[in-house]
Amino acid sequence: MTTTRAEPSPVAAVVFDMDGVLTDTETIWDEVRRGLAAQDGVPWPEGATEAMMGMSTPEWAQFLASEVGISGDPAERTLEGMAARYREHLPTLPGAVEAVQRLAARWPLALASSSARRLIDTSLATLGITDRFEVSVSTEEVARGKPAPDGFLRACELLGVEPARAVAIEDSSNGLRSASAAGMRVIAVPHEAFPPAADALALADVVVRNLDEVTVDLVAGLAAGRERP
Known part of the structure; x- marks a missing residue:
């Protein structure tokens, strides 16, 4: 009897971190x-x-x-x-707004940030991308901050998407650990000033140099049902 391996589940949503990913704060x-x-x-x-x-x-x-x-x-x-x-002045990382616009045209987006709610709302409004995010979650609104997975899990819950079918975009050690603990696919965009620890970076499915490299094809390729190596 031949066993057919199930095809990987497609990516259903993307969840961004904010500080260090979209804003250079x-x-x-x-x-x-x-x-x-x-x-x-x-x-x-x-x-x-x-x-x-x-x-x-x-x-x-x-x-x-x-x-x-x-x-x-x-x-x-x-x-x-x-x-x-x-x-x-709100410094923005290169390609941030464009990456959000690009991925929002394909998937529902969420934000899972360690910032306070007032800073999240101010930042998204300043960048003109508030309406690109279906939901946003501050760690003021969950029990535990990163590296616990609470914020990412809540974002997926609000989107109605299983974490295994969502992709997280993170920069910091605790953020990478949080997204991995939530069971998500993880794209690491390391910050030059505060690079993540080697063990945290190893949790990422892919590491990019900047947000310009976070294309629709790259995200779509992170089919979430796949076994990690």
Whole structure:
């Protein structure tokens, strides 16, 4: 008896990260948080920047208070600083808007971000791509931030798509771990200033140099039912 192997399921949706993928704001987050530490006269711990990438707002606020020693309300102070910087200038990564437009013409899109809701809404509106995303999820709206899979799983749930049939586009170590833990196909777009750890990058199905390489053909080729090597 011959057993026929099932064909891979087609990709049904794409879920973008925001900071470090669409907007070049990872450096701004770092500058604002380090600025708070300087204001409070406390040193910046080694590894603190990388540790907070992907954390939810309550998680990184707690980290700033307990591990860095930021006084007052670290979340509100940070978000005020970020909003002020965004009003001055919101840096966009090359090819970001074009990649969103390109993939939105083929699949439903979602956003799963570690940013606060107000920063997500401001960013998408500033870039003029709010209507390209059917849903967006902030880690303020799920139980755990990245590297836990909660944000990606919620985005897939809202889209009505199985995670195994969705493709995530991420840049950071915690983001790559989160998308992989959710059972999604993963495209890594490493950020030059904050490259992901080797073990996290190894979780990606494909690594690209920039968003111009994230084509419809590339995403469609990540048929989600396939066994990982």
